[in-house]
Amino acid sequence: MSAEFGPARPDRAEVGMPAVVLVTSSFLPRFGGVEEHTLNVARQLRDRGHRVVVWAVEQGDDDVPRAVDGIPVRYLPCPLPARSGKAMLHFVAALPAAVARWVAAWRADRPDVLHVQCFGPNGVYAWALSRCARTPLVVSSHGETFMDADGAFESSALLRGALRAALRSADAVTACSAFTAAHLVAGYGLPAGRGQVVPNGIDTQEAGGQAPPWLPVSYVLGVGRLVHNKGFDLLIDAFATLDRDDVRLVIGGDGPELGALRAQVDALGLSGQVLLPGRLSRAEVVAVMAGATALVVPSRIEAFGITILEGWRAGIPVVATRRGGPPEFVADGVTGLLVDPEDRGQIANAIATLLDEPALAARLGTAGRTAVRGYTWADVAARYEGIYREVGAGTAVR
Structure with a gap:
């Protein structure tokens, strides 16, 4: 299977800093916690000398950016099977093209690390790709297993099973809090003590605008x-x-x-x-x-x-x-x-x-x-960078 992905990547020592693909469940033009996290981590990693690309789930949004601050962005289809016959037929029809686009993205970007930010359909495809292409996988959980407003994990046995498999085979797992890591241990088979806590960050110098005229005094x-x-x-x-x-x-x-x-x-x-x-x-x-x-x-x-x-x-x-x-x-x-x-x-x-x-x-x-x-983004990126080094040296906590 790995032969389909072409020759092995050059040794990291020859190319310098690891090339990182951040595989996110959502990205611009949408904006929320995971989108902000991914964007700021991407900026920081780029500034630290990494080649960074963002892969996001294709959700039919108009005017999606192909690059942000010079960081390439790809939107990839992530069809998943469903129980109804019509939905299953749609999945079977869509799967070959989706797989082809994921393989093409891997060939174009040649990542040293696939880093899933917020596991969803993006995580299912990134996990499968990491296994086939023998590319190290890092999974970062942001509470999606218990905070998703649509209850994706409650309704999808496939998503639950894929997350369990990804947590078992990932080269490293992080969570935004010890509480979130404990939830992965209790509900998704993450071995106790394996998950590393990498908290969220913030731009401490973010500029504000004018206060809206409708604001009350107090x-x-x-x-x-x-x-x-x-x-x-x-x-x-x-x-x-x-x-x-x-x-x-x-x-x-x-x-x-x-x-x-x-x-x-x-x-x-x-x-x-x-x-x-x-x-x-x-x-x-x-x-x-x-x-x-x-x-x-x-x-x-x-x-x-x-x-x-x-x-x-x-x-x-x-x-x-x-x-x-x-x-x-x-x-x-x-x-x-x-x-x-x-x-x-x-x-x-x-x-x-x-x-x-x-x-x-x-x-x-x-x-x-x-x-x-x-809690700066530089601190968050530095923690991730340390994990990438561990993954590359084969010393990540398993």
């Missing part, structure tokens, strides 16, 4: 994709119990729950106190963070919580969920306040405490601004 902020897991309905319920006229609630973001959240606000009689402006640009997120009284991250479960880093960068106090990864890096009462998101009293009390104790709010904000310095 407001508590929530930001993220509006899906059930993010818990913004819990935040609205908690805010309703505060009964205060000196502060508003702003929840920025778009997603399938936007209509339901607006209906919830109307039902609670909070239409003048809770603002749901929809999607915010990156520059608007920075600006809105900078002016907030506090940030609340009320997720029912969270793999990491990159929004926390954004709050820290802005120097504002953060109230974060204690379910999932945040307790691993947020020190309760020191760099933030941790709450059970299902307990609206805890959320409301945390918000009220920050409003009524400005000295505490300022202390938490200052501590967060210091803590965020340890």
Whole structure:
């Protein structure tokens, strides 16, 4: 099988830094956690001397970029079989062309490492390709097994099986938090102690834009994709119990729950106190963070919580969920306040405490601004680069 992929690649010592393909479940023009992670890691690896290419799942988007900041981007089809006869016929018809495009991409880019970012259909094809082409495989999990809004892993036995196989055969496995790694151990057969934690990062110097004219003078902020897991309905319920006229609630973001959240606000009689402006640009997120009284991250479960880093960068106090990864890096009462998101009293009390104790709010904000310095994209890329070296030397943790 490997003969189909041409002659062996030259030794890494002859070509310098490993050539890396980041195989991501989603990429621009879409933008979210995995897209941001992949883009920033790609930039950093390029700046460190690696030849980097991004392979992303072809999703039918218009005007997809073929390169970003000089980094080539390929969009590859990833058809998977389904149970219905019609869907299976479609898969059988589409598979040969999909395989041909993946093989052509490998031949064109000749990666030393295939690095899956957020395992989905992209991971299935990258795992199969790594086996056939004998190319080292690194799998990085971002909580997709328990945070996917569409429940892909719950509904697809093929996806679950492919992830288990990939975790067994991968040359290295990383997770954005120890909580996420433990989930792979418990549910997907990752050997205990094998996964390495590589947290998310942030651009500590990201520029902001003008504050939107609709912003209130004083407001508590929530930001993220509006899906059930993010818990913004819990935040609205908690805010309703505060009964205060000196502060508003702003929840920025778009997603399938936007209509339901607006209906919830109307039902609670909070239409003048809770603002749901929809999607915010990156520059608007920075600006809105900078002016907030506090940030609340009320997720029912969270793999990491990159929004926390954004709050820290802005120097504002953060109230974060204690379910999932945040307790691993947020020190309760020191760099933030941790709450059970299902307990609206805890959320409301945390918000009220920050409003009524400005000295505490300022202390938490200052501590967060210091803590965020340890979460740069350069730090993330350096950790990955160390893993690539281990993979190349045959010393990765297996």
